[in-house]
Amino acid sequence: MAAHDIAVSDTRPPLDPLSERGWSLHRSESANADATVSELGKLGDRIGTRVGGRAGALEEVIEPHSADAAHPRSLSARYGLGALPFHTELSHRTRPCRYLLLGCIDPGSPAAATMLLDWQTLGFSPEELNLLEATPMLVRSGRRSFYTTILAPGGAFLRYDPGCLEAVDQRGRIALALIENRIAAASPQAHQWRQGDILIIDNWRVLHGRSPSDPASGRRLARILIDA
Template sequence: MRDRLEGVKERLVTNGWAVVTAPGSAVETLQDLVFDIAQQLGSPRANRKGGDLVDHLRPTNASTAKPRSLSALYGTGSFPWHTDGAHWPVPPRYLVLACAQASANTAATIIWDARQCLALNGEAARQANFRVSNGANSFYATVTSPLQSYYRFDPGCMFPLDSTAQRLQETVEKEGTSVSDEIAWAPGLIAVIDNWRCLHRRANAEQDSSRYLLRTTVME
């Protein structure tokens, strides 16, 4: 896997995301591989305070989902375009995901290189103000960072403070309807996403509850 990671790094630079196939799909094996890859890329960090470094993700009904999660808002339906950790002062650089279980109907993860999104690279993305909800640590931010080193976008935790910000969110969703790059999950598939560069979303998962992914977030 260490030899394959060199190719992953090259594809991250070229495309913003990459996939490799693990030698097996046992949960314990994938968990070790996900954490090993994360350590090679940077510093693994729990997605939630006090949480595990490796999350176990399944489609979840809104009524049983963790509070303030996208699943709590959208259930097993399609997720909106977003970057992970948008509620953090500095979002994680990479996401490492692995598939432990899937079927022919498993919802894909759709990827969008934000550099190709006109709305996210215009003046509004640099100026439109959002309130980023993070409990007592909430703050205000724009979609692009001051140095434009990363994108921050998540309708689940970012709330427009003006009409420009509202239009920006709506325009991104409309522009993203034609995006077709996707990860078609199969057991043993591992994906690495540059979270500073790419947006992603889960397709509709109502037809398949077997989707089982492992995920860790990586700080640079």
């Protein structure tokens, strides 16, 4: 076990390591896929309350899809098997989930990394933070579309998803360009998956994405979403 890995059976609160970098890596004590999914759920239930994902599912298995095979409102429908851009999970809802948990059932071959980027390291000035907090944006979510801002009041979380977030005026376009430019110049961390890995991501602090994937790689991750 690497020095930064934490066994699922560790009795320390699972949120402790998140305070340092916004995400933590845990290792399932079994390489069995069912055991990984079970332990993923146990970790999530120690943290908070599960939030329904697509179609209200409290536990999902996600895998790369080509654009024509993806859910029509997903990022995969736009980007397919190419790199998925950094985003905040559930940006299309009025309150994004607090934590995202991913468990590796199969890393795939060739494997695709999950990319992690703490938005607080992007060097926004006070004036830029004010722009992100004060500029209205449109979140497109079908009949549930709504207006909001990229930065929640008081900086509680950053809402960013190029698949659903749209500017409504010139200030909005400036705000989106600001984030896009900072992300392009950043140095994100890449997590290379191993079977049994479990990531806990502070979704209010860390944006995540995916490197390009192969259509027949076999990559499969279990996912649960948590409110806390």
